[in-house]
Amino acid sequence: xxxxxxxxxYFGTVNWYKMLFRFSNIQFEQYETYQKMSxxxxxxxxxxxxxxxxxxxxxxxxxxxxxxxxVRISYSENWQEQHWRSITSCYGNSPFFEFYxxxxxxxxxTRHTYLIDLNWQTFEWVTKRLKFEAPLERxxxxxxxxxDNCFDARNLVKPKAYDQVKEIVNYQQVFEDRIGFxxxxxxxxxxxxxxxxxxxxxxxx
Numbered sequence: 001x002x003x004x005x006x007x008x009x010y011f012g013t014v015n016w017y018k019m020l021f022r023f024s025n026i027q028f029e030q031y032e033t034y035q036k037m038s039x040x041x042x043x044x045x046x047x048x049x050x051x052x053x054x055x056x057x058x059x060x061x062x063x064x065x066x067x068x069x070x071v072r073i074s075y076s077e078n079w080q081e082q083h084w085r086s087i088t089s090c091y092g093n094s095p096f097f098e099f100y101x102x103x104x105x106x107x108x109x110t111r112h113t114y115l116i117d118l119n120w121q122t123f124e125w126v127t128k129r130l131k132f133e134a135p136l137e138r139x140x141x142x143x144x145x146x147x148d149n150c151f152d153a154r155n156l157v158k159p160k161a162y163d164q165v166k167e168i169v170n171y172q173q174v175f176e177d178r179i180g181f182x183x184x185x186x187x188x189x190x191x192x193x194x195x196x197x198x199x200x201x202x203x204x205x
Contacts, residue, residue, distance in 0.1 A: 002023060002024045002025055002149060003023060003024075003025040003026075003027065003146075003147070003149055003150035003151065004019070004020060004022075004023040004025070004026055004027065004150065004151045004153050005027045005028075005029060005139070005143065005146050005150055005151070005152050005153065005154060006020065006026070006027070006028060006029065006153040006154060006156070007028070007029055007032065007035070007038065007039075007040055007068070007153075007154050007155060008028040008029070008030075008040070008068075008116060008119040008120065008123065009038075009039040009040060009043070009119060009123075009157070010039060010040065010041055010042060010043050010056055010115075010118065010119050010122060011043040011122050011126070011186045011187055011188055012039060012043070012123070012126075012157070012186070012187055013039065013043075013044070013157060013162060013184045013185065013186060013187065014169050014183075014184050014185060014186075014187055014189070014190050014202060015157070015165045015167065015169065015183075015184045016039070016157045016187075017126070017130075017187050017202055018167065018169060018202040018203075019153065019156075019157075020134075021132055021134075021199075021202055021203050022203075023134065023151070024134050024135075025134060025135050025137070026134055026135070026136050026137070027137045027138070027139055027150070028116075028120070028136070028137070028138050028139070029068065029139050029142070029143070029154055030067070030068050030069040030116055030138045030139055031067055031068070031069065031139055031140075031141055031142035031143075032067065032068050032142060032154065033065055033066070033067060033068070034064055034065070034066055034067070034068050034071050035155060037158070037159060037160065038155070038158060038159065039157060039158070039159060039162075040068070040115065040119070041055060041056040041058060041071075041115055042054060042055040042056065042159065043186040043188070044159070044162060044185050044186050045086065045087065045090050045091075045185060045186050045188065045189055046090065046173065046174070046175060046179070046182050046185055046189060047086075047089065047090045047175065048090075048175050048178055048179070049179075050179055051182065051185075052086055052090065053159075054082075054083045054086060054087075054186075055079075056073055056079060056115060056118065057073070057074040057076070057077060057079050058071055058072065058073060058074055058115065059071075059072040059073070059074045060072075068115070068116055069114065069116050069138075070114070071114060071115045071116070072113055072114060072115070073111075073112060073113065073114065073115055073118060075111065080108045080109070080111075081108070083108060084105065084108040087104075087188065090174065091174060091188070091189075091192040093174065094174050094192040094193055095192070095193060095194075095195065096191065096192050096193065096194065096195035097192050099195055100129065100191060100192070103125065103129075104125070104188075107121060107122060107125060116138075120138075123136070124136075126187055126191070129191070129196070130191075130196070130198060130199040131196075131199060132199070162184050162185075163182070163183050163184055165183060165184050168183045168184070169183070169184075169190065169201055169202055171190060171193055171194055171201060172193060173189065173193055174192070174193065190202070
């Protein structure tokens with residue numbers, strides 16, 4: 001199979017990217033009904049005291065039944081600044097934070113109306129810096145079944161089982177000496193710790 005169909009995540013997990021980078025064509029499902037309790041509007045980083053969940057607030061709350069492409073971001077609170085402060089607090093002293101800081105900060109200054117557009121931009125930011133050039137597409141209708149040459153990975157990666165992965169990508173984390181290694185966090189954790197070499201870590205078998 002050379003194609004994968006998946007939900008699109010907000011700064012997806014390390015193993016989500018590891019999975020995607022095995023395919024030469026990536027399709028993002030935008031006609032699914034929005035699923036709560038997923039990485040569609042959240043990501044997981046780690047600080048000196050443990051895991052931190054960053055969640056993008058949504059208009060009408062997370063229990064809405066809209067199509068993913070129609071889910072709107074709420075700006076009733078300054079979540080972008082909150083997320084950025086958490087990231088800088090956790091990773092300001094990491095080896096490659098300054099390497100990515102300027103371009104990443106711009107993402108948290110851009111106000112997207114729709115969640116899927118925010119996630120699309122974060123994905124493009126990551127893949128550009130990791131030099132991954134597979135064609136990216138969005139579905140134009142909901143697909144009950146996928147073609148034989150395409151892997152259906154929708155709803156495969158969920159927060160409640162984020163660390164239950166078969167292939168753990170090991171690397172030195174910022175607070176590993178205090179709290180131990182935490183597998184399959186947000187891709188930013190890997191990139192801040194390893195920079196451009198992050199690609200080789202997630203593409204190696």
